[in-house]
Amino acid sequence: MSASPSSEFLPTGDPRWLDAEEQKAWRAWLYSAQLLxxxxxxxxxxxxxxxxxxxxxxxxLSEAPERMMRMSELADRCLSSRSRLSHAVSRLExxxxxRRQVCTEDGRGQLAVLTDDGFAALEDAAPIHVxxxxxxxxxxxxxxxxxxxxxxxxxxxxxxxxxxxx
Amino acid sequence: MSASPSSEFLPTGDPRWLDAEEQKAWRAWLYSAQLLxxxxxxxxxxxxxxxxxxxxxxxxLSEAPERMMRMSELADRCLSSRSRLSHAVSRLExxxxxRRQVCTEDGRGQLAVLTDDGFAALEDAAPIHVxxxxxxxxxxxxxxxxxxxxxxxxxxxxxxxxxxxx
DNA sequence: GGGGAATAGTCAAGCGCTCAACTACGCTAG
DNA sequence: CTAGCGTAGTTGAGCGCTTGACTATTCCCC
Numbered sequence: 440m441s442a443s444p445s446s447e448f449l450p451t452g453d454p455r456w457l458d459a460e461e462q463k464a465w466r467a468w469l470y471s472a473q474l475l476x477x478x479x480x481x482x483x484x485x486x487x488x489x490x491x492x493x494x495x496x497x498x499x500l501s502e503a504p505e506r507m508m509r510m511s512e513l514a515d516r517c518l519s520s521r522s523r524l525s526h527a528v529s530r531l532e533x534x535x536x537x538r539r540q541v542c543t544e545d546g547r548g549q550l551a552v553l554t555d556d557g558f559a560a561l562e563d564a565a566p567i568h569v570x571x572x573x574x575x576x577x578x579x580x581x582x583x584x585x586x587x588x589x590x591x592x593x594x595x596x597x598x599x600x601x602x603x604x605x
Numbered sequence: 606m607s608a609s610p611s612s613e614f615l616p617t618g619d620p621r622w623l624d625a626e627e628q629k630a631w632r633a634w635l636y637s638a639q640l641l642x643x644x645x646x647x648x649x650x651x652x653x654x655x656x657x658x659x660x661x662x663x664x665x666l667s668e669a670p671e672r673m674m675r676m677s678e679l680a681d682r683c684l685s686s687r688s689r690l691s692h693a694v695s696r697l698e699x700x701x702x703x704r705r706q707v708c709t710e711d712g713r714g715q716l717a718v719l720t721d722d723g724f725a726a727l728e729d730a731a732p733i734h735v736x737x738x739x740x741x742x743x744x745x746x747x748x749x750x751x752x753x754x755x756x757x758x759x760x761x762x763x764x765x766x767x768x769x770x771x
Numbered sequence: 772g773g774g775g776a777a778t779a780g781t782c783a784a785g786c787g788c789t790c791a792a793c794t795a796c797g798c799t800a801g
Numbered sequence: 802c803t804a805g806c807g808t809a810g811t812t813g814a815g816c817g818c819t820t821g822a823c824t825a826t827t828c829c830c831c
Contacts, residue, residue, distance in 0.1 A: 467758030592633030
């Protein structure tokens with residue numbers, strides 16, 4: 440719907456429609472974001488058997504002290520819901536890459552721990568992922584574009600973080 | 606995994622790891638993209654019952670001549686697989702928003718046609734979506750950042766398009 | 772003009788996600 | 802102490818997506 444539709448008497452007043460330039464900018468960003476994430480995810484999944492979502496979990500754990508994290512903390516770090524993370528960790532447990540451990544400080548809590556097998560799987564996958572990001576993203580951009588991408592991302596993150604409603 | 610892991614003798618040579626600045630840029634972009642898309646999709650879904658993916662289908666049809674498109678064409682336009690689009694159109698058909706029609710020029714083909722009910726649903730949803738995009742995206746950015754976002758998206762799209770492997 | 776490859780679309784099985792309900796534990800006020 | 806509320810995490814049902822196989826039609830060229 441490129442032009443304003445005919446409904447002119449909305450309760451909240453006329454929406455601030457996007458003009459042609461804004462539409463182009465929005466679509467270019469949206470399509471490129473979807474295609475890029477899709478391509479990287481597919482390459483990683485097909486070459487390593489690890490989806491990008493699972494990869495993020497393994498990375499987070501590998502960077503944590505003693506390679507272990509509380510479930511909720513891990514969920515936040517991976518932009519995941521509690522439920523989604525719980526399911527994902529169960530599946531990673533079945534592969535032997537992660538194990539659960541009760542948290543001694545808080546009887547309600549669980550710790551997700553990266554196993555040696557999980558770390559090895561991550562070591563195999565990391566080069567594939569990094570090469571993908573470089574090939575599809577950084578190799579295509581000038582340093583100025585990279586700087587703008589970061590600036591853009593950080594600006595948006597500040598806003599999204601400030602207006603979060605948990 | 607922020608630093609190079611210990612596997613130093615890979616068949617393809619050492620991967621070109623991301624340095625700290627590149628990591629920050631990549632993460633900022635990735636997280637902001639995921640959070641933004643997620644927030645817009647949730648708002649649209651909860652307030653209108655239409656997910657962003659379905660919204661895109663309705664928009665594409667509404668802009669097409671006679672509000673109809675070939676299934677494959679529609680799939681490409683919506684960055685969707687044939688199968689996914691076929692499922693989605695079936696569900697939109699159940700809601701009475703789209704109907705299928707055999708293509709007279711090509712006996713294999715099907716046309717997806719937007720119904721009046723579908724157009725009305727889109728008219729209701731469009732202001733919600735546009736306000737979301739404006740509030741979460743354009744209102745947060747300077748004109749320079751918008752220009753950079755578009756430039757970034759178009760650069761990436763050119764690359765992704767040129768290296769597509771169907 | 773007839774046989775094989777290519778194309779359009781659908782369908783079924785299985786996986787992963789969402790949502791809401793649920794268990795279990797901790798915290799605090801009375 | 803204990804009642805009640807908040808927090809941590811899990812679970813199951815249901816939906817949507819992916820994959821790969823399948824049907825039907827068209828295209829191509831010998």
